[in-house]
Amino acid sequence: MNLFILLLLFLSLTSALSKPNFVIILTDDQDLLLDSLKPLQKIEKYLINNGVIFLNAFTSSPICCPSRSSFLTGNFAHNTNTFNNSLNGGCYSNEWIENHELRTFPAILNNHGYRTFYAGKYLNQYYSNLIPQGYDQFYGLHGNSKYFNYTLNENGNIIKYGDNQEDYYTNVIKSQILNFLSNQTKDEPFIAIVSTPSCHAPFTPEEKFNNSLSNFTAPRTSNFNVGSRGLDKHWLMTMKPKELSQETIAKIDEFYRMRLESLLSVDDMVEEIIEKLSEQNILDETFIIFTSDNGYHLGNWAMPWDKRLPYETDIKIPLIIRGPNVPVKKVVQSPVALIDLAPTILNWAEINYKSENFDGQSFDKLINEKFFNENFINERQILIEHWGEGNVETFNPECPWKKSQRLSECQIEAECKCQDSWNNTYVCVRHLSKDINFLYCTFHDREHFNEAYDLGEDEFQLNNVAYDILPSIQARYQIIVENLRNCLGEDCKIVKNV
Numbered sequence: 331m332n333l334f335i336l337l338l339l340f341l342s343l344t345s346a347l348s349k350p351n352f353v354i355i356l357t358d359d360q361d362l363l364l365d366s367l368k369p370l371q372k373i374e375k376y377l378i379n380n381g382v383i384f385l386n387a388f389t390s391s392p393i394c395c396p397s398r399s400s401f402l403t404g405n406f407a408h409n410t411n412t413f414n415n416s417l418n419g420g421c422y423s424n425e426w427i428e429n430h431e432l433r434t435f436p437a438i439l440n441n442h443g444y445r446t447f448y449a450g451k452y453l454n455q456y457y458s459n460l461i462p463q464g465y466d467q468f469y470g471l472h473g474n475s476k477y478f479n480y481t482l483n484e485n486g487n488i489i490k491y492g493d494n495q496e497d498y499y500t501n502v503i504k505s506q507i508l509n510f511l512s513n514q515t516k517d518e519p520f521i522a523i524v525s526t527p528s529c530h531a532p533f534t535p536e537e538k539f540n541n542s543l544s545n546f547t548a549p550r551t552s553n554f555n556v557g558s559r560g561l562d563k564h565w566l567m568t569m570k571p572k573e574l575s576q577e578t579i580a581k582i583d584e585f586y587r588m589r590l591e592s593l594l595s596v597d598d599m600v601e602e603i604i605e606k607l608s609e610q611n612i613l614d615e616t617f618i619i620f621t622s623d624n625g626y627h628l629g630n631w632a633m634p635w636d637k638r639l640p641y642e643t644d645i646k647i648p649l650i651i652r653g654p655n656v657p658v659k660k661v662v663q664s665p666v667a668l669i670d671l672a673p674t675i676l677n678w679a680e681i682n683y684k685s686e687n688f689d690g691q692s693f694d695k696l697i698n699e700k701f702f703n704e705n706f707i708n709e710r711q712i713l714i715e716h717w718g719e720g721n722v723e724t725f726n727p728e729c730p731w732k733k734s735q736r737l738s739e740c741q742i743e744a745e746c747k748c749q750d751s752w753n754n755t756y757v758c759v760r761h762l763s764k765d766i767n768f769l770y771c772t773f774h775d776r777e778h779f780n781e782a783y784d785l786g787e788d789e790f791q792l793n794n795v796a797y798d799i800l801p802s803i804q805a806r807y808q809i810i811v812e813n814l815r816n817c818l819g820e821d822c823k824i825v826k827n828v
């Protein structure tokens with residue numbers, strides 16, 4: 331063997347050894363803005379105090395399946411063709427299986443020698459005995475988040491769970507990942523994703539945490555139970571009743587408390603993951619990423635409880651990262667998107683990829699301690715897109731609305747104030763820089779309604795300025811959203827002057 335080959339061998343060995351691991355904890359429907367992180371002391375201790383927390387992380391589609399498809403591919407929902415949570419809306423469709431699954435970042439990592447593990451909710455319409463492509467170990471939930479009485483595909487075996495306390499789903503996921511981590515060493519890099527039911531409806535806490543946060547109530551922000559009318563907001567927001575009753579507010583407080591209690595089990599899981607990584611002697615070379623698919627509102631603008639709105643409560647997500655070269659106990663102001671994670675992770679793994687394959691962009695430099703600057707705010711124009719759900723099948727006969735109105739998420743418990751409608755369809759641009767903090771939206775409804783908020787002055791989005799800003803600025807933003815809604819790759823990253 332000559333020296334050159336030895337050198338190559340040495341280089342390839344050392345580079346293989348230096349690949350970092352990834353653990354991603356993806357919660358369901360967890361807000362950043364309504365203080366859902368507050369009671370999670372272990373996450374604070376192990377992640378926030380040992381890494382960075384982003385104050386401006388956004389999902390580009392505030393609803394589960396489109397957001398999860400985007401998270402996995404690094405592309406906007408209009409490029410994964412996942413428009414809603416239904417099969418015919420692209421959720422776990424044949425197109426997904428044929429064209430998108432293999433280009434998700436876990437599949438790419440797998441192709442580059444990473445061991446890959448997934449446990450928890452995958453995509454809402456996943457009811458399959460197929461194991462998604464790219465995973466060495468897969469423990470996927472059939473369908474949408476549940477806490478008990480659920481079915482899993484465990485590496486090809488379909489297993490049903492009941493409703494004993496030991497079946498509490500977050501804890502089952504926890505034992506699956508701890509099992510996987512027990513086998514990991516410095517020899518081979520891995521990625522492990524856990525996707526928890528917490529804190530999605532029905533918000534069931536683990537028995538030991540039931541009523542443990544009984545002094546917590548939904549934050550009474552200045553938009554709490556403030557209804558909209560006329561030109562304030564788009565049609566859905568103006569549905570009756572304008573203000574919610576005290577009974578509904580009590581329900582909101584109960585759901586708020588249960589959401590947090592359900593997250594306490596995730597808090598425990600984080601601690602045990604850290605302990606396990608430490609035991610395996612691989613904590614220092616592991617990135618731990620904590621985030622959610624979308625945010626949530628509870629009583630804000632007098633809307634009961636859901637996501638699907640283009641406002642901060644719903645589009646802002648928790649994002650906390652600790653790992654090699656990530657600064658400790660720092661806050662990141664710069665805007666990032668959930669679709670940025672795919673290219674960021676590939677950069678950390680030193681895997682070459684074509685930047686134009688992703689609509690998101692890597693933020694690895696932004697949180698590298700060598701370059702980190704707490705006061706720096708990058709400029710971004712992030713597309714937010716949603717196709718309002720609502721067709722004749724989403725009709726609820728308990729409510730006084732008609733099938734032909736194509737409303738959805740109308741619950742008698744929420745006074746039949748519906749949470750979505752065919753015409754809650756929008757494209758928005760969330761524009762942030764050192765001096766700009768703006769949202770511009772255009773709705774695909776009969777009025778071509780527009781909304782815009784200057785968040786620097788109106789944090790709680792009560793004052794729609796779309797019809798007050800200069801027509802030239804309005805026209806610029808309109809062009810920006812029209813470009814972004816069809817963008818692919820590099821076009822999605824261009825920042826245009828307004």
Ligand SMILES: *[C@@H]1O[C@H](CO)[C@@H](O)[C@H](O)[C@H]1NC(C)=O
Nearest residue numbers: 477478479480492493494534
């Ligand atoms: C689980 O399913 C059983 C049998 O259908 C039912 O009796 C029980 O109430 C369910 N438990 C929960 C928590 O939904």
Ligand SMILES: *[C@@H]1O[C@H](CO)[C@@H](O)[C@H](O)[C@H]1NC(C)=O
Nearest residue numbers: 467508509510511512513514
């Ligand atoms: C751990 O690794 C061994 C040997 O490769 C394998 O047989 C076993 O199934 C693995 N267990 C888990 C939980 O990954």
Ligand SMILES: *[C@@H]1O[C@H](CO)[C@@H](O)[C@H](O)[C@H]1NC(C)=O
Nearest residue numbers: 534535536537538539540541
């Ligand atoms: C939680 O407590 C409530 C009473 O506040 C009770 O109705 C419910 O059954 C309890 N749930 C569990 C899982 O223990």
Ligand SMILES: *[C@@H]1O[C@H](CO)[C@@H](O)[C@H](O)[C@H]1NC(C)=O
Nearest residue numbers: 368369542543544545546547
């Ligand atoms: C609720 O009580 C706990 C324990 O006394 C305390 O740590 C927490 O700050 C309280 N939370 C609120 C929202 O008052």
Ligand SMILES: *[C@@H]1O[C@H](CO)[C@@H](O)[C@H](O)[C@H]1NC(C)=O
Nearest residue numbers: 413414416418419719720721
């Ligand atoms: C989901 O999207 C598909 C395709 O656009 C549409 O046909 C279907 O009605 C949508 N589902 C709902 C509930 O709106």
Ligand SMILES: *[C@@H]1O[C@H](CO)[C@@H](O)[C@H](O)[C@H]1NC(C)=O
Nearest residue numbers: 565735736751753775776777
């Ligand atoms: C939105 O849809 C609702 C229900 O179908 C309808 O009553 C309302 O007029 C629509 N508004 C606009 C602006 O499209």
